[in-house]
Amino acid sequence: MGGKRQLLKDLLCLVPRDIRHYHEPFLGGGALFFALRPSRAHLADSNAELIRTYTAVRDDVEGVIRALQQHRYQRDHYYETRATHPDQLSPNALAARMIYLNRCGYNGLYRVNRQGLFNVPFGRYHNPKICDADNLRRVSLALQGADLTAGDFAATLSAARRDHFVYLDPPYIPVSATASFVAYQQGGFGMDEQEQLARTFEALDQRGVRLMLSNSDVPWVRQRYADYRIHNAVARRPINSRHNGRGPIPELIVTNY
Numbered sequence: 316m317g318g319k320r321q322l323l324k325d326l327l328c329l330v331p332r333d334i335r336h337y338h339e340p341f342l343g344g345g346a347l348f349f350a351l352r353p354s355r356a357h358l359a360d361s362n363a364e365l366i367r368t369y370t371a372v373r374d375d376v377e378g379v380i381r382a383l384q385q386h387r388y389q390r391d392h393y394y395e396t397r398a399t400h401p402d403q404l405s406p407n408a409l410a411a412r413m414i415y416l417n418r419c420g421y422n423g424l425y426r427v428n429r430q431g432l433f434n435v436p437f438g439r440y441h442n443p444k445i446c447d448a449d450n451l452r453r454v455s456l457a458l459q460g461a462d463l464t465a466g467d468f469a470a471t472l473s474a475a476r477r478d479h480f481v482y483l484d485p486p487y488i489p490v491s492a493t494a495s496f497v498a499y500q501q502g503g504f505g506m507d508e509q510e511q512l513a514r515t516f517e518a519l520d521q522r523g524v525r526l527m528l529s530n531s532d533v534p535w536v537r538q539r540y541a542d543y544r545i546h547n548a549v550a551r552r553p554i555n556s557r558h559n560g561r562g563p564i565p566e567l568i569v570t571n572y
């Protein structure tokens with residue numbers, strides 16, 4: 316994903332040099348966290364299964380690798396694994412299921428239905444690498460100093476203190492009227508949540524927290540964050556989107572420093 320890598324470059328240029336405590340409340344794939352590898356970090360996401368997966372990788376990576384090696388790239392096995400309820404699994408088996416479905420599901424999408432169950436169809440790949448053990452070990456190492464919490468951004472950010480650094484990468488606002496909201500999660504993330512996030516940004520700013528936020532370049536974001544610094548960033552391609560081929564989405568980065 317060229318767009319995402321370019322955005323990461325832009326983000327890295329804007330990150331303060333002296334981060335002592337890092338927060339990322341919309342963790343997802345955690346691209347910036349893994350690029351920075353800060354020694355103390357508070358990582359969170361409302362997707363509890365994602366957080367349980369990272370926690371298992373942090374605490375018992377060899378166990379996760381063994382569990383992942385039980386999986387294979389095969390349609391029936393994929394649908395059987397998808398049908399297993401994550402709550403019935405051990406922490407390592409849950410993490411292996413999540414990684415496996417992500418590797419073998421259509422387009423690497425993460426999408427759940429109203430019941431919160433993963434519903435992405437089997438993807439077509441040529442011999443996908445299901446278990447990248449070396450990468451998982453690197454991820455585990457990077458996570459050793461990290462607290463991992465499942466929850467809404469407003470709750471998990473209460474731990475942010477003066478001089479801490481927070482990176483906010485919420486689900487982006489669709490650029491065109493035809494683009495529908497990304498169903499990252501049950502309920503999704505609409506304009507009410509974007510507004511709540513802007514208020515949280517203001518409150519943290521008042522507390523002396525250093526903040527960086529990325530979002531799509533739409534008038535609402537420019538107006539709502541007009542009191543802060545707005546940087547133009549390059550476009551990134553919509554990842555977890557059902558509307559492929561829409562082209563790159565222009566992005567901007569907001570900082571309060």
Ligand SMILES: C[S@@+](CC[C@H](N)C(=O)[O-])C[C@H]1O[C@@H](n2cnc3c(N)ncnc32)[C@H](O)[C@@H]1O
Nearest residue numbers: 341342343344345346360361362467468484486
């Ligand atoms: C754009 S992605 C983050 C991408 C990430 N920075 C990366 O590099 O891959 C948004 C993430 O926000 C999470 N999310 C959605 N609504 C949330 C909420 N209300 N509070 C916390 N996390 C939320 C989703 O589960 C998803 O993982």
